[in-house]
Amino acid sequence: MNKIHEVLRRLRMLFYRKQFQADLEEEMRLHLELREQEQTDEGVASSESRRAAYRRFGNPTSLKEKSYTAWGWGWLEGLMQDARFALRQLWKAPGFTVTVILTLALGIGANAAIFTLVKAVLLKNLPVVDPRALVRVGDRADCCQNSGPNQDGDYSMFSTDTYQQMKKNTPEFEELAAMQAGFENRPVVIRRDGGQDAPKPRMGEFVSGNYFRMFGLQPVTGRLLSDTDDVAGAPLVAVMSYATWRGVYNGDDSVVGSTFWMNTKAVTVVGVAPEGFYGDRISSTPPDFYLPIATMPDEAGGKSMRDPAQNWLDIIGRVKPGVALAPLQEKLSAQLKRVYATYPDFSAADIAKTHLVLTAGGAGTQSMQENYASNLKLLIWIAALVLMIACANIANLLLVRGMQRKTEMSVRTALGAMRSRIVRQLLTENLLLAGVGGITALAVSYGGARLLLMLAFPGDQHVPISSRPSTEVLLFAMCVSMATGVLFGLAPALIGAKAPPADALRNGTRTTTGGASLLQRGLVVLQAALSVVLLVGAALFSQSLGRLQHTDMKLQSKNRYIVHINAQAAGYKDEQVNALYRLLEERFHAISDVVKVGVSTYTPMEGNNDGYGIQLVGQPNLHKSATNIIVNSEYFDSVGTRVLMGRGITVQDTATSPHVAVVNEDFVKALFKPGENPIGHRFTAGGDPAKPYEIVGVVQGTSYTDVRWNGAHPMYFGPLTQPSEAGYAGAIVVETAHPISDMESIARRTLMEINPNLAMQKFETFDAQIAGRFTHEQMLSTLMTLFGGLALLLATVGLYGVTSYTVARRTSEIGIRMALGADRSGVVAMILRSALLQTLLGLAIGIPVAFYGVTLVKSQLYELTTVSNGALVAAVGILLAAACVAGIIPARRAASVDPVRALRTD
């Protein structure tokens, strides 16, 4: 009890320290005055009485200090003294302080930014109940729906039919749910009933009725989907995402139960999904609406739901406790083999290969994770390299500072300062630096993560990844900076404190051999080596990007605009689309200065396609697959693809004329012998022998989806108006005679005039669409350049620090040399030589490492397998130039040494 009161009183002393000090001082002053008065009264002379009073009283300052000790806060006072002193010292050396803080901030900040992203993208689980019990059926991130055999037999996407069979036959799953794959490309057009707003494209994802139950989610309001919603003929319902409910409908409760016009169908919104749930995968286009799978044919008109061969679903399940995954995987693979054995497309060899892999499903279908994993891993390595450079730099700076203060330390030791006290003082200084550096690093990491997100998803606002550093990242940054402070601060502190006092008195800084220590030079060499690795990397990645961008994609993008529509969403039926296509061609042609109007299912570099198994009629099945695109007669001209043989698609190819196709060069290469003329041959696609295509022409191998497809991907193009495997045309390519700035609003108006329900889902220039396929490479290249620049900057600072330190140490030596007749250029050369020597040593180490490093990242480079001469020359040149800059400033300072003054210093 008393103890507690005592502690409270001590704390009060601490908080009202100033007050207590003033009280004590006043009390003592009174005492002294009274004593003085007493002496005077006794007849002592006034000057003498004061002295006597003081003699009796003692030193008031030391008394005050003794009283603090009584309060028990001596250590805190000491610490604050240390901190104040440290601050003063740092303030006196702003160059050093700022450099260390910036170095720490950049080194640690870059790492923290990368970790924030890694954690968000690679390690984050879905915000659902017990994500660890979720298992995904499949292990690949397939983008596009398809049918037919996969080359390696590993399946990750399945048809509705396969899903239902799996669900029925696997009691090992508590719940097995399915969701539409690749829904990024499948918006629905929505308009709230009674509202004045125009129909807008929004993301709608088709999911099984047990989707939300499988994830263990509860609605914010209303209800989530159930099994009874997911049957053919059930009333059309939808669940709205929380973000849409809040963002678009202001959290209006009346949304639940109200009718929305979705692709011209009346759909009732039955509830709102929980806050924070962004669907079953990280995506830049999270779903706004969740719709039951069985309603897909009604709402979106897609054929994939009913086609037993069309793979379009991802599957995630929650396994019952105690279920072993290996036998379950075997069982599912065997089921899949049985299903595919009934499909005509599959050969016995295909069936033998067929299998699936179960993976952890807690993070959902990790398409983005897969896309970014290798990039992020590379970035982690690079950030670690930058951190190493930063640490080397800080070690160097602290060493230099420690040596510079050797004299100061010697004097302090000579004056009786305790060694432990000096070490404590220096450590306080370093920890203070580290602390400030760590906090600055957090700011850098926040900005860095935002920058990374911006680079990775240009123009996207909806990525469910926060750039705010998590607690772990915060701790990481703080720990690293503190560790750096202690680790790299301790050595110079110990060296400094060991300084024998005699040194200070002996004028011991004069030296000819001195200068930077081996350790310091070693650190600079290491920095140069690491920088050259990063610079080579940066040069290679920008080269790779350049090559990708300048690949001949066999298309023309100048003055071309691409308008995306969804005819199904607007309510068009099979028998109505041909009329729509004609209208589109007519109306867009009617716009002034429009040269060509192409209409097709997909356009080049759009990032999507439909693939089917193909077979030449009368030939053995080679089990090849090809991408199918249906186009109108002006399509090839509108995208700039040239016809090489035969003819393109023409207006004479109609619903009643013979079934024809134009194929690309790769198709010919894949199915015909060299020199064989493909024109006139017939082939079937998608295993449908009823309507074989006759090849009427061959076009160039234009890049679709990815420029790496160039020359390696078979494709066939059918006329829009003839029956095919493909769905409705979704893209209009408008070629104009010159750039038209308001093409977007013109196109929107044109569509509205055709049909108010025909909303424009996306508008881009062809150039922008192509650039969109390079964001990945662009991001890598930009980041590598950023990191390379950062490394270079740090290395330059390091070299500059060591060189200028050398110059400072050798001032008197240089003075003697110059007094003895050395000329300025000789001194400059001498200083520069040593700076360049360290850089060259760094190059000698760094270049082989760079060569080795390239073999590790080869897969992320386009058409580059080793360090190119260009990259090497660029990296070496930049580093040498930086070394010269870092060396020339101190070298000039050395050369301007006045011999007389130099000899007089020290």
Place this chain on the structure above:
Amino acid sequence: MNRDEIPPGTLYLLILKTLARHGELHGYEIANSIQRTSDEVLQVEEGSLYPALQRMLIKGWVTAEWGTTAGNRRARYYRLTAVGSRQLALEISQFERVMGAIGRVIQAA
């Protein structure tokens, strides 16, 4: 006049006793009171008086309040608390035990 230093460890005892006798005093009065009461034999080292008072404040043996002296000056007056009274009794008994023991040692032939 020959004055003696206060024996170590007895400063608290003397301060507590002085306060117990006089009610409330400021630092200067405490020092003078001890000196007078001891017939000018004991002189409080004023340097150690104030740290001792601070410690006693923290221990809760005394409380302090600002008041005015007869000469109309501001001064901090110390007063014994209940805890201080108990402490005084404890210190006295301890002192007597030690003194008795020393006395016996001296008197032993």
